[in-house]
Amino acid sequence: MSYTIKDILRMQVAPALGCTEPVAIALAAAAAASLLPAGDIQRVELWVDPNIYKNGLAVTIPGTGGLSGLDTAAALGCAGGDPTLGLEVLAPVDEVVTARAMALLDAKLVTVNLLHDQVGLFVRARVERGGANAEAVIEVVHDNITSLSLNGEAVTGHPLLGSDVAGGKSELAEMESWLKERSLSELIELLDGLDDEDLAFLEEGVQHNLRLAEYGLKFDAGMGVGKTLDRLVRQRLLTRDMIQAAKILTSAASDARMGGVKLPAMSSAGSGNHGLTAILPIQAVAEFAECTDAERQRAIALSHVVTAYVKAFTGRLSAVCGCSVAAGAGAAAGVTLLLGGGAQHIAGAIKNLTEDLAGVICDGAKAGCALKLATAAGSSVQAALFALQGVNVDSGDGIMGVSPEQTMQNIGTLSTQGMIETDRTILRIMLEKQFSDV
Incomplete structure (x- = not known):
C-alpha cells in the first residue's frame, strides 16, 4: 500500500x-x-x-x-x-x-x-x-x-x-512502516500531490501557531523566552535576522503553550511543540524571502513529512528531544526548500541540524521547553543557510550516515537503543525531586 x-x-x-x-x-x-x-x-x-x-x-x-x-x-x-x-x-x-x-x-x-x-x-x-x-x-x-x-x-x-x-498494526504504524522505506527524494516528490484543500489546512496550522506566538509576545506567559529575545532586539542588543526571527516566533509560541494558555496548537507527529518547531521557523523566514503563499505552505508540508519520517524511527516519545532532532530536521528541510534549495541542499541541512542537536535530551514538558525550541528553531535556519552555502557535515563524522536517510535512521537507533538507560535516569531524577517535595 x-x-x-x-x-x-x-x-x-x-x-x-x-x-x-x-x-x-x-x-x-x-x-x-x-x-x-x-x-x-x-x-x-x-x-x-x-x-x-x-x-x-x-x-x-x-x-x-x-x-x-x-x-x-x-x-x-x-x-x-x-x-x-x-x-x-x-x-x-x-x-x-x-x-x-x-x-x-x-x-x-x-x-x-x-x-x-x-x-x-x-x-x-x-x-x-x-x-x-x-x-x-x-x-x-x-x-x-x-x-x-x-x-x-x-x-x-x-x-x-x-x-x-x-x-x-494500526493505520499509523502501517503508514510509518511505508514511510521508513522512502528516500528523501521520494519524500520531496510527495509534495506534488498537494491540492488546495491541503494548502488551506496547512495555512490553518500556521494561524493556530501564530496566535500562540502573538500571545507569548504580548503577555507574560511561561518563561517569557520569546518576549525577552524580542526585547533584546528592540534594545539593539541583538539583531533581528532570519535566525533570530525564527527563535523569537517559535519560543514565544512555546511560552504561551507551556504556560497553559487556552489556545490550540497545530501539532506534528503527536506533539504540539513539534508542530510549533515544524511550522514557525519557516513562517519567520518567509518574511525575509521572496516567496508565494503556496511556496511557503509547500515548505511547511515538507517539514511535517520529514518530522514524521524521523519520528517513525525514534518513536512517539523518547529520551531525545523530538523538537530538536525531528521537528528541527523538518524545519531545516522546509527552510532550505523555501530558499530555493534542491534535494542535495535539503540533505545537507538535515545532516547539519542532526550534528548540531543530536544530544539534546527530553526531560519532560515544561516552561523551559521554550529554551529548547528557540535553539531548535535557530539551528534549523542556520543548518539550511549553511547547506545552501555548501557547508555540510562530512558523512564520516560521528553518527552521520552516508545519506540523510541513514542519518535519520541513526537518530532512531540512538533514541530507541542507545538511550534507554538515559530515559530511565531522567525519570528517576524527576521522581526523586517530586517525592522529596511531598
Missing part, C-alpha cells in the same frame, strides 16, 4: 489544546466517564507508560489557572472533558470544571500508577460512578482509544474507538 501527502497530513497533523501527554490522560478519563451514569465520581485510577508520566508531570494545563499534574489531567477529564473533541478534550474546562476536579483531588479519589516496564505510548483510565465502572485505553497515538469497557464488558462499535492495534 502507498500513501499520499494528504494521508500523512491527516494522520500526523492535528490541532491540540495543551500538552499532548496530559491531554491523552484527560481524554482516556473523559472517555471512560462518558460511559457511566450521572452522579458523583467515586474513584479514578490511572496507569501510564514512563514517557507519558515524564511529559505530563510538570506542564501547565490550559484553562486551570496554572495547575499541573497527571492526576489533575485525569480529574479534569472526568469532571468536564469532552472526549468527542479528541486532542481538544479540555476545551470545555473553565472555573467550574476546575473546581470539580480539585474536589476530586482534595478527596484523594485519583490514583496514578507508573508502568515502569511498559514500552510505547500507553494510558489506561478506570472511573467509578453511580455504582458502575468503566475503562478506556489509549495506545500508540495520543488520541487513539483502542478499547472501552463498562463493568468489565468490552464496548464495541463505539464512535470514540480508533484503530484496533490488538488485531495487527
Whole structure:
C-alpha cells in the first residue's frame, strides 16, 4: 500500500489544546466517564507508560489557572472533558470544571500508577460512578482509544474507538512502516500531490501557531523566552535576522503553550511543540524571502513529512528531544526548500541540524521547553543557510550516515537503543525531586 501527502497530513497533523501527554490522560478519563451514569465520581485510577508520566508531570494545563499534574489531567477529564473533541478534550474546562476536579483531588479519589516496564505510548483510565465502572485505553497515538469497557464488558462499535492495534498494526504504524522505506527524494516528490484543500489546512496550522506566538509576545506567559529575545532586539542588543526571527516566533509560541494558555496548537507527529518547531521557523523566514503563499505552505508540508519520517524511527516519545532532532530536521528541510534549495541542499541541512542537536535530551514538558525550541528553531535556519552555502557535515563524522536517510535512521537507533538507560535516569531524577517535595 502507498500513501499520499494528504494521508500523512491527516494522520500526523492535528490541532491540540495543551500538552499532548496530559491531554491523552484527560481524554482516556473523559472517555471512560462518558460511559457511566450521572452522579458523583467515586474513584479514578490511572496507569501510564514512563514517557507519558515524564511529559505530563510538570506542564501547565490550559484553562486551570496554572495547575499541573497527571492526576489533575485525569480529574479534569472526568469532571468536564469532552472526549468527542479528541486532542481538544479540555476545551470545555473553565472555573467550574476546575473546581470539580480539585474536589476530586482534595478527596484523594485519583490514583496514578507508573508502568515502569511498559514500552510505547500507553494510558489506561478506570472511573467509578453511580455504582458502575468503566475503562478506556489509549495506545500508540495520543488520541487513539483502542478499547472501552463498562463493568468489565468490552464496548464495541463505539464512535470514540480508533484503530484496533490488538488485531495487527494500526493505520499509523502501517503508514510509518511505508514511510521508513522512502528516500528523501521520494519524500520531496510527495509534495506534488498537494491540492488546495491541503494548502488551506496547512495555512490553518500556521494561524493556530501564530496566535500562540502573538500571545507569548504580548503577555507574560511561561518563561517569557520569546518576549525577552524580542526585547533584546528592540534594545539593539541583538539583531533581528532570519535566525533570530525564527527563535523569537517559535519560543514565544512555546511560552504561551507551556504556560497553559487556552489556545490550540497545530501539532506534528503527536506533539504540539513539534508542530510549533515544524511550522514557525519557516513562517519567520518567509518574511525575509521572496516567496508565494503556496511556496511557503509547500515548505511547511515538507517539514511535517520529514518530522514524521524521523519520528517513525525514534518513536512517539523518547529520551531525545523530538523538537530538536525531528521537528528541527523538518524545519531545516522546509527552510532550505523555501530558499530555493534542491534535494542535495535539503540533505545537507538535515545532516547539519542532526550534528548540531543530536544530544539534546527530553526531560519532560515544561516552561523551559521554550529554551529548547528557540535553539531548535535557530539551528534549523542556520543548518539550511549553511547547506545552501555548501557547508555540510562530512558523512564520516560521528553518527552521520552516508545519506540523510541513514542519518535519520541513526537518530532512531540512538533514541530507541542507545538511550534507554538515559530515559530511565531522567525519570528517576524527576521522581526523586517530586517525592522529596511531598
